[in-house]
Amino acid sequence: MTGWFSFLHGEATAGDVLALCRVEDVLRDAGIAHDVVWSPGFRADALHFADVDPAAYSHLVFVCGPAHGPQVEELHRRFAHCVRIAVGVSVVDAGSPAATGFDRVLARDAAGAAPSLDLAARAPALPARPVVAVVLTHGQHEYGPQRRHEEVAGTLTRWLAGKDCARLELETRLDAHDWRLCGTPAQLEAVLSRLDLVVTDRLHGLVLALRAGTPVLAVDPVAGGAKVTAQARACGWPARVAAEALSTDVLERWWRWCLADGRETARRIGAGFRADRETDGADGLVAALGARPADRPDAGPRRRVPS
16 A cells, blocks of 8 residues: 555644644645554554554654654654654754654754644634533532432443533632632633533532523432422423433433523523522521511420529
8 A cells, every 4th residue: 555644643632633634634635545543542443553564655644742752763663664754743852863763844843943833723623512511529428328429420421421522520619729620609600601511410500500591401419309409490490300310311312402492591590590580598588587586486485584
């Protein structure tokens, strides 16, 4: 086989894969046949470096990353008969065997040369994917034997791993000192309002998503239903799943609804919160503050305090 051999070595980053897409786009437009080698840790079912017969190729194209180190030097030894080209690479040491082994280096950056645009920047446009936050709890031990938190989290995360979406792990816990967490409710709401969907087994994952007008797929992790179920009913939110009813089919059905009709429903519910069209416990607080102990239904007879 006479052709091109586009090579992506190591664990893949998004930039690596987009750089490869850019190279493949150019080769296809030119009518040049090529194969792609992937890291087995990233694509187990693809063509891997150890499976390739170097004699089947006339050219090798090394895509992205640094043109440096023993792994690149091994390429030169194994494909010594090929024309070897590096494209979109960083040249760390122009005199190293890894760099000098290429017949041509089309660098993105190298000492003494003007930088060029990274290949990922001009990769083909990608279709939009939903951005989904995942808000889970592994606590709530007050529910004792009714807890199904581990099972619920395991089912949700395995299912989400197979969804074609951008996943974002979020915490409702605030921390002013940990940069990975939001420090104020406003910061968390800024994130939630920009999402397409929230998947959660937490009460406040549900409420705060709806407050931001974002649809939420809520799973109650307590057998028999507890505060997540109760709050979904109080909010008038239908996309809730009981721990006992959790299955891929149920999740898929609510996923589709949330990303379609659920968007408008969530916006309407969130607008209702802001317009004070709903009531909560605070509405009765002033009256409760004026109550006397004798007003309690369970209060016993009042006793005179000696003067």
